[in-house]
Amino acid sequence: MRNVVETPSQGVPIVLTASATDMSDFNLSPFRAFTGGFPTNIIPRRLLRKYWYPPVPNNGDETAKYAPYGIRKIEALLIREFGSKNVAVARPDNLKEVVGPKTKIIGISSMEPAGIGFVSRTYTSFMGFGGEPMAAAEFRDLIRKPILRRWRAKIILGGSGAWQIHLAKLQRKYGIDCIVMGEGERTVLKIFRMALNGEEIPQIVETESPNPEEIPCIVHPSIFGTVEITRGCGRGCKFCSPTFRRSYSFPLEHILKEVQLNAKNGTKMILLASEDIFLYRSKEKFLPNREALVTLIRSIAAVPGVEYIQPAHASLAPVVYDPKMIEEIGPILLEKANWVTNGTRHSSVEIGIETGSIRLMNEHMKGKMLPYKPKEWHDVVTEGIEILNKNSIWPLATLIIGLPGETEKDTIATLELLDKLRHSKVFYVPLLFTSEEDCMLREARHMDLKYLTSLQWELIATCWEYNIEVFVSKSLQRKIRLAAMVAYALYYRWKHGRKVLRPIMNFSGWNKDRTRQIENLGT
Ligand code: SF4
CATH class of the missing domain: 3.80.30.20 (tm_1862 like domain)
Structure with missing residues (x-):
């Protein structure tokens, strides 16, 4: 079973995505993924995207074959609640194909959105001349994509680095409607339901830890x-x-x-x-x-x-x-x-x-x-x-x-x-x-x-x-x-x-x- 994008031009109600660094397996090297905290200006990003953090492949349509584990957990909950036709996981470069007038929510997961975690702060400042960390630059590219605003979908940010956007006071600048901080399994369904119903959603949510039975197995x-x-x-x-x-x-x-x-x-x-x-x-x-x-x-x-x-x-x-x-x-x-x-x-x-x-x-x-x-x-x-x-x-x-x-x-x-x-x-x-x-x-x-x-x-x-x-x-x-x-x-x-x-x-x-x-x- 995988996501089915029924009418791409109309969009999928819930779209989940992540930045180019989070949507790569760094050529199957989890430790190399640490370099997402290294500065951008040394090697052109178009080369890095091609050779250092190439995108995960697609399923043969516009959905991503592999995705960060946190996204897969939330996806499993959403599919169980709303059905697989209503949820799509896509790479940033495929958003145009899955976001449309029917899209109500774009959920973004990020590990290092502002580049202020341990690795980014150390190696970007150490090299000094290299500009901002790659992971932060890629997140900014994602969040500034016009397709995110085109159909007025609610933007919900989660993932282990969500706290960085709050701490760096970037929520308003980046147009993020809601930041979910902490483990999502117990809390996100309620927020997604509210957003789908057109209700106001809170700007910040600090979640409660789920019971183990509340945590589903991933389905992709x-x-x-x-x-x-x-x-x-x-x-x-x-x-x-x-x-x-x-x-x-x-x-x-x-x-x-x-x-x-x-x-x-x-x-x-x-x-x-x-x-x-x-x-x-x-x-x-x-x-x-x-x-x-x-x-x-x-x-x-x-x-x-x-x-x-x-x-x-x-x-x-x-x-x-x-x-x-x-x-x-x-x-x-x-x-x-x-x-x-x-x-x-x-x-x-x-x-x-x-x-x-x-x-x-x-x-x-x-x-x-x-x-x-x-x-x-x-x-x-x-x-x-x-x-x-x-x-x-x-x-x-x-x-x-x-x-x-x-x-x-x-x-x-x-x-x-x-x-x-x-x-x-x-x-x-x-x-x-x-x-x-x-x-x-x-x-x-x-x-x-x-x-x-x-x-x-x-x-x-x-x-x-x-x-x-x-x-x-x-x-x-x-x-x-x-x-x-x-x-x-x-x-x-x-x-x-x-x-x-x-x-x-x-x-x-x-x-x-x-x-x-x-x-x-x-x-
Ligand atoms: S609390 Fe546990 S996970 Fe955290 S640094 Fe210490 S040993 Fe590691």
């Missing part, structure tokens, strides 16, 4: 073959919004139904959406449930058509608590891996290291390492990564620079932790602290490049130095390092001052005695 395939295995977290990190969501695991039959739907429709990959795969049917105090997780991964791998399995997020404490669990799932993930680095095949998952400072762990995320204590954080990180690497899992790890209250000592602690991981297979993504609207630290000041200390620059440079050592071939490493020195001479010196010289020298291999300098800087 999702980008990356995304399938949600758990929702919520509850470890309580203060910079994070999913921690507020009710936490539960979906039943195995529900998950497999969505996997089968995606595989049958040629997604090739299954992306296991979760804040932490080890929360799947976990026991008290976040203890992992090895039997349940192994059964889940085995069952998904056995579905015909599943070529790749990509877990989205994981925490490290369960890895240390139950290494046997990793020994059991590691070979399956390797067999279904989509990553090859310098000739070595491996799997991957995103983890959060965030900081090496025990003080900041205690202050902002003391549940992250449960059942261990904050003071054991370095051991949890180093042991956890060692176990993952032994099982061919090379994680992508985020680090947050400039957490509220961060001092030089905290930054040194993070540098020390990185040095302990020196030869590990990890791809580091350092991010500037960003106070998102729906987290406990929403009142805290964002970190900005102009406030970065020499040590914090050192931390960023160290992350990229290690990334290049592990993930880039030797011949390319030399070119990148040379280019970094040229970029310093031509640009970074003028933009950020001499404090970036030492980190760039370290990064470029011109500075051999780094450890002693870190100590000196910190005293």
Whole structure:
């Protein structure tokens, strides 16, 4: 079953869409989708659209074959309520064919509409000369399409980045009638019904968490073959919004139904959406449930058509608590891996290291390492990564620079932790602290490049130095390092001052005695 656009010239009553970056699978690379936060002006967008984030294919009519998972969830609810003929999911470049006089609602989902999330703020400001983040530019292109206004349809915005439009005060400028913030399943039907009946709809809706039974299975395939295995977290990190969501695991039959739907429709990959795969049917105090997780991964791998399995997020404490669990799932993930680095095949998952400072762990995320204590954080990180690497899992790890209250000592602690991981297979993504609207630290000041200390620059440079050592071939490493020195001479010196010289020298291999300098800087 798929959407049927009966009379395209008249339009479909409810049209769902997303921007060009959200409507792409980045050539089947979920981690490459992070680059939606990179600036636009370096490579022309028409080339990026063609080669970097090409659009998902269509069904053979004007509807999209694959769509973001959040859109697919809302679509499933709307189809159940209003029928498949009344709902169409389309790419931005197909809106003219599905929007018409009968269209009453255009629902838009977005992850990064204003470019003020962690990745966008960090990498757009870091490059500086590149203009706004790609994801924000693409969202603006979408929201300014004349077809959106032509038939006076109501514009409803949802998705994980909806808060950005509210925070950036762009709702009126962008002509958005209603912003839905939070999980949509319990709330959106009411709003869509009101809009279809021509009633006034609220400008802002903060939703309630649904019960698991209220969440339908998707009925059309999702980008990356995304399938949600758990929702919520509850470890309580203060910079994070999913921690507020009710936490539960979906039943195995529900998950497999969505996997089968995606595989049958040629997604090739299954992306296991979760804040932490080890929360799947976990026991008290976040203890992992090895039997349940192994059964889940085995069952998904056995579905015909599943070529790749990509877990989205994981925490490290369960890895240390139950290494046997990793020994059991590691070979399956390797067999279904989509990553090859310098000739070595491996799997991957995103983890959060965030900081090496025990003080900041205690202050902002003391549940992250449960059942261990904050003071054991370095051991949890180093042991956890060692176990993952032994099982061919090379994680992508985020680090947050400039957490509220961060001092030089905290930054040194993070540098020390990185040095302990020196030869590990990890791809580091350092991010500037960003106070998102729906987290406990929403009142805290964002970190900005102009406030970065020499040590914090050192931390960023160290992350990229290690990334290049592990993930880039030797011949390319030399070119990148040379280019970094040229970029310093031509640009970074003028933009950020001499404090970036030492980190760039370290990064470029011109500075051999780094450890002693870190100590000196910190005293
Ligand atoms: S462990 Fe991850 S998902 Fe859970 S609260 Fe912390 S940052 Fe959020």
